[in-house]
Amino acid sequence: MQFIDLKAQQARIRDELEKSYLNVLDHGRYIIGPEVLELEDKLSDYTGAKHVISCSNGTDALSMALMVLGIGKGDAVFTTAYSFYATAETILLTGATPIFVDIEKSTFNIDVNKLEQVIDKTIAQNKLTPKAIMTVDLFGLPADYKEIRRIADKYDLKIIEDAAQAFGGQYFGESTCNLGDIGTTSFFPAKPLGCYGDGGAVFVNDDEMADVLKSIRVHGKGADKYDNIRVGLNARLDTVQAGVLIEKLKIFDDELDAKTNIAKKYGEYLSRYVDVPVFEDGYKTALAQYTIMVRGDERDELSAHLNDCGIPTMIYYTKPMPLLKALDDYGYKAEEFPVAVECSKKCLSLPMHAYLSDDDFAKIFDAFDAFYSTK
Ligand SMILES: *Cc1c(COP(=O)(O)O)cnc(C)c1O
Numbered sequence: 001m002q003f004i005d006l007k008a009q010q011a012r013i014r015d016e017l018e019k020s021y022l023n024v025l026d027h028g029r030y031i032i033g034p035e036v037l038e039l040e041d042k043l044s045d046y047t048g049a050k051h052v053i054s055c056s057n058g059t060d061a062l063s064m065a066l067m068v069l070g071i072g073k074g075d076a077v078f079t080t081a082y083s084f085y086a087t088a089e090t091i092l093l094t095g096a097t098p099i100f101v102d103i104e105k106s107t108f109n110i111d112v113n114k115l116e117q118v119i120d121k122t123i124a125q126n127k128l129t130p131k132a133i134m135t136v137d138l139f140g141l142p143a144d145y146k147e148i149r150r151i152a153d154k155y156d157l158k159i160i161e162d163a164a165q166a167f168g169g170q171y172f173g174e175s176t177c178n179l180g181d182i183g184t185t186s187f188f189p190a191k192p193l194g195c196y197g198d199g200g201a202v203f204v205n206d207d208e209m210a211d212v213l214k215s216i217r218v219h220g221k222g223a224d225k226y227d228n229i230r231v232g233l234n235a236r237l238d239t240v241q242a243g244v245l246i247e248k249l250k251i252f253d254d255e256l257d258a259k260t261n262i263a264k265k266y267g268e269y270l271s272r273y274v275d276v277p278v279f280e281d282g283y284k285t286a287l288a289q290y291t292i293m294v295r296g297d298e299r300d301e302l303s304a305h306l307n308d309c310g311i312p313t314m315i316y317y318t319k320p321m322p323l324l325k326a327l328d329d330y331g332y333k334a335e336e337f338p339v340a341v342e343c344s345k346k347c348l349s350l351p352m353h354a355y356l357s358d359d360d361f362a363k364i365f366d367a368f369d370a371f372y373s374t375k
Helices: 006-027 034-047 058-068 086-094 112-125 145-155 207-217 239-250 252-270 299-308 325-330 338-346 358-373
Strands: 051-055 075-080 097-101 129-136 158-162 182-186 200-204 290-293 347-350
Touching: 006 034, 006 239, 034 051, 034 200, 034 239, 051 058, 051 207, 058 086, 058 158, 058 182, 058 200, 058 207, 075 086, 075 112, 086 097, 086 129, 086 325, 097 112, 097 325, 112 129, 112 145, 129 145, 145 158, 200 207, 239 252, 252 290, 252 358, 299 347, 299 358, 338 347
Parallel strands: 075 097, 075 129, 129 158, 158 182
Antiparallel strands: 051 200, 182 200, 290 347
8 A cells, every 4th residue: 555656556557657758758858849939828827826937846846936926035925834845945945034933723724813922023123024824735635725814914014835745635615826916836756736846836926026937937037048037046947847847747636536525434433533634624634644643642542553554644744843853943842833733742644646446445444443442
């Protein structure tokens, strides 16, 4: 059993992938070839974002978003305490200061009730200029954007939506990647829409920002590549990867439907033993992860038992971001993020992909039965 079964997915579209690879070998336009532009159009149609700027990975997508907003030293960016390190890392790279907000236990996303208090506190300290809120749609589930937008408007902040895990999700009919002022995603192989290497994209509706993002992507180019008018990056998506993504996008909705059914099955069975994710009306998750919370302190024991039974599991995340060593200088304390700390001790992610079989389910449920019969 695989945690994410990329092999089964590949088998399904292997012929199309081979054709796509060969086609790139034939036309030879390896950098910003026709597949890149076609993919950007398709992603724009899918999400409703007017402009899609594909790029090298989800981390560079976040850096590009921060750069286009001119965020740097002396600025504050408010973000969740619970995400993959890239979220905070890109803020640190610009020289700005990440200010962390604890999360909501039921969604693993930023707690909008605490966000406003944290912003007020930062303003009162009068050391940093509040510039943006970087939200994360963790495990595929959108954050609460109505409330986040209200707060952003009140304090005149931009919203950067880190949808690295959430391509395919929806919030009251609107697509993830298009819920903030700038959206970003990742096409790392294990993400909801993944290629066979690194890839990412930035999503905006503003024409001017789109132009600047395209310039940042290619060394801050002006009229051409050797007319450099700002500091940028080398952050292009390979043509080969764009071709892979075009093929994967064709089966994406079908896979997401299958994953949605799997989440239902999981929830119905496992809720007798553990807390399972609950998706409220209006929220559609991309199911990047299916993450349960144990009710006691048995997480590591359960994980070891499942692994012994041949069931792969992962822990996202073993530490809230502010408590990572790379952030030692900021002096954040565990007491400031009680919910994130609790989640880091109780969460466990189970296999989640469109190709889980009935046999896999039987094995997983038997393993849970056996474990909890001894508790
Ligand atoms: C994966 C991920 C990223 C980084 O994406 P890469 O393509 O690996 O650079 C950023 N933020 C979150 C929340 C992620 O899960």
